[in-house]
Amino acid sequence: MQANVDIKAITAEVKEESQFVKRLSSEVGKVIVGQQDMLMKMIMGMLCDGHILIEGVPGLAKTLTIKSFADAIDASFKRIQFTPDLLPADIVGTEIYNQKSGDFTTKKGPVFANIVLADEINRSPAKVQSALLEAMQEHQVTIGDSTYKLPEPFMVLATENPIEQEGTYQLPEAQVDRFLMKIFVTYPSKDEEKLIVERMSKSEQPSCKTVVSVKDMVSARETVERIYIEEKIIDYIMDVVFATRTPAKYGLDSAHISYGASPRASIALTKLAKAHAFVRGRGFVTPEDVRVVGYDVLRHRIVPSYEAEAENITADAIIAKIFDTIEVP
Numbered sequence: 001m002q003a004n005v006d007i008k009a010i011t012a013e014v015k016e017e018s019q020f021v022k023r024l025s026s027e028v029g030k031v032i033v034g035q036q037d038m039l040m041k042m043i044m045g046m047l048c049d050g051h052i053l054i055e056g057v058p059g060l061a062k063t064l065t066i067k068s069f070a071d072a073i074d075a076s077f078k079r080i081q082f083t084p085d086l087l088p089a090d091i092v093g094t095e096i097y098n099q100k101s102g103d104f105t106t107k108k109g110p111v112f113a114n115i116v117l118a119d120e121i122n123r124s125p126a127k128v129q130s131a132l133l134e135a136m137q138e139h140q141v142t143i144g145d146s147t148y149k150l151p152e153p154f155m156v157l158a159t160e161n162p163i164e165q166e167g168t169y170q171l172p173e174a175q176v177d178r179f180l181m182k183i184f185v186t187y188p189s190k191d192e193e194k195l196i197v198e199r200m201s202k203s204e205q206p207s208c209k210t211v212v213s214v215k216d217m218v219s220a221r222e223t224v225e226r227i228y229i230e231e232k233i234i235d236y237i238m239d240v241v242f243a244t245r246t247p248a249k250y251g252l253d254s255a256h257i258s259y260g261a262s263p264r265a266s267i268a269l270t271k272l273a274k275a276h277a278f279v280r281g282r283g284f285v286t287p288e289d290v291r292v293v294g295y296d297v298l299r300h301r302i303v304p305s306y307e308a309e310a311e312n313i314t315a316d317a318i319i320a321k322i323f324d325t326i327e328v329p
Helices: 007-017 019-028 036-047 062-072 088-092 131-138 190-200 214-226 231-245 263-279 287-298 306-310 315-325
Strands: 052-055 077-081 093-098 103-108 115-119 140-143 146-149 155-160 181-184 257-259
Touching: 007 019, 007 214, 007 263, 019 036, 019 062, 019 214, 036 052, 036 062, 036 155, 036 181, 036 214, 036 263, 062 077, 062 115, 062 155, 088 093, 088 131, 088 140, 093 140, 103 146, 131 140, 131 155, 181 287, 214 263, 231 263, 231 287, 231 315, 263 287, 287 315
Parallel strands: 052 155, 052 181, 077 115, 115 155
Antiparallel strands: 093 103, 140 146
C-alpha cells in the first residue's frame, strides 16, 4: 500500500512531532486526577478529525477534563446542555430581524467553536440531535439561505448518562455511526479519589495553561497520515470488521449480532491505529494498535441481538471474542 517507505525517517519525525502529547498530558494532569485514558483518546480523536461519544455516570469530571483539554491547546470551547425543550436554532444559530435597518442579521450558535461539549445529548429529541449531523460530517452549518464554515479543528464530544433513562431519546443510528469512538469513563481508584478530594476541597481551583497551539494539532494530523501501515494489517482490520457482519464465516456465533459495523468502522480503525502509534512515538502500525482502539470504534456500531441481551452478552464481549478468534498477522 505504501511502497518504498522510509520507516526510520517517519519514526524520527513522529518522535519529534509527538513531544506535545507529554506536555499536554502533564498540563491537564495539574487539574485532572486520572482520566489519562480519556485524555489520550481525545487527543487521538482530534488527530483523526473525529468526534467522540462519552458514557459515564455523573461526577467523573468529564466536563472538566474536556474544558482543561481545550484550555491546554488554546481552543475555543462551548458547552451545550441538551434538554427536551432545546431547539435546533439554539445549537446552530438563527436569523434575527433588525427593526432599525429592516434587515436580517445572523446570530451564530454555540456550535461555532473548536471543541463543542454536547452534554447529555440523549436528553433532546431527534430533530435537535440531527442539527449536529451536518456540522459533524460537513464541518459547516446552514442558517437561513447561507452556509457557514465551522472553525478548524472542530470536534464534538457528546456525553450520555447511563443511569437515568427516563425522559431520554435514543440517538439515531446515522448519528451514532458518525462518532469516531464511544468511550466509557469509569470511577477513579481510592488513591486517585483521595487526591481529588485534597485538590478540589481548596478554595482556589487549579487551571490549565496553553502548552500546545491549535495550529500544532492540525499540523500533527499530516504526520499521522504518513504513518506506515502494512497491507497485512489492513487485511486484519478488514477481517475484524467483516467478522461483525458475517460472523459464521469466521467461526463465530451469528445469533449474537443483529447488525455489524459499517465501512466507517474500517476507516476509523485505520485512522485511530495510526493515531495510537503516533502518541506512542512510533512511525508504523502494529496489530496491537488495532486491538487497543478496536473496542472504542466497534462498541457503538455493533447491535447485539435479543438473544445476546437475554444472555447478558454485551457488545464489548462480542468484540473480545472477535479479537480472540481472528488470526493476528
